[in-house]
Amino acid sequence: FYTPKELGGLGMLSMGHVLIPQSDLRYAKQTDVGPTHYRSGLSHDADQLIPNLYRYILPWEQEFIDSKRVWAEYMLKRKKAAEENRRLTLEDLEDSWDRGIPRINTLFQKDRHTLAYDKGWRVRTEFQQYQSLRQNPFYWTHQRHDGKLWSLNNYR
Known part of the structure; x- marks a missing residue:
């Protein structure tokens, strides 16, 4: 969902704190691009979050x-x-x-x-x-x- 449209995603913006699944992080370690899509459940040990808008827009x-x-x-x-x-x-x-x-x-x-x-x-x-x-x-x-x-x- 959060992948840019240029890379085949929907280009949606994240407003919540969504965890990146552990199974997807193993693909991220193979490239320097990082995760582009998410395939399975949302539980893992690293607790790495999808960047959300609250980090970039000040209250x-x-x-x-x-x-x-x-x-x-x-x-x-x-x-x-x-x-x-x-x-x-x-x-x-x-x-x-x-x-x-x-x-x-x-x-x-x-x-x-x-x-x-x-x-x-x-x-x-x-x-x-x-x-x-x-x-x-x-x-x-x-x-x-x-x-x-x-x-x-x-x-x-």
Whole structure:
């Protein structure tokens, strides 16, 4: 089920803690690719789990704590760069580029000045649910304003 579609699986994402069967792990030791499919029961001694999404997507509470820290770091780096009379570079912000709410990388978008004048966009998206028939569970976020809040690249 959890094998990528490119390898003939269904490409499903795991939300639970599913054990990899012991009989399947013996095939995983023969290659460096790792297990790609599961053939029998879910009991073994190694207790190796299928990676699940909870390891890769932070809970909101942790996201808010991380955001405070990242934005405080950004302000310190910006102040230090101003004292040294230089601009912030990508190397300065590389560790916090995809962190914080809104994401740090939204400060460096091409249309960041235009977005600064886009007042009331959250209210507009709130009322958009009455105009559009399509349900949007993440209506309070916008990728251009907040940045991409989740990425499953590490899940691969």
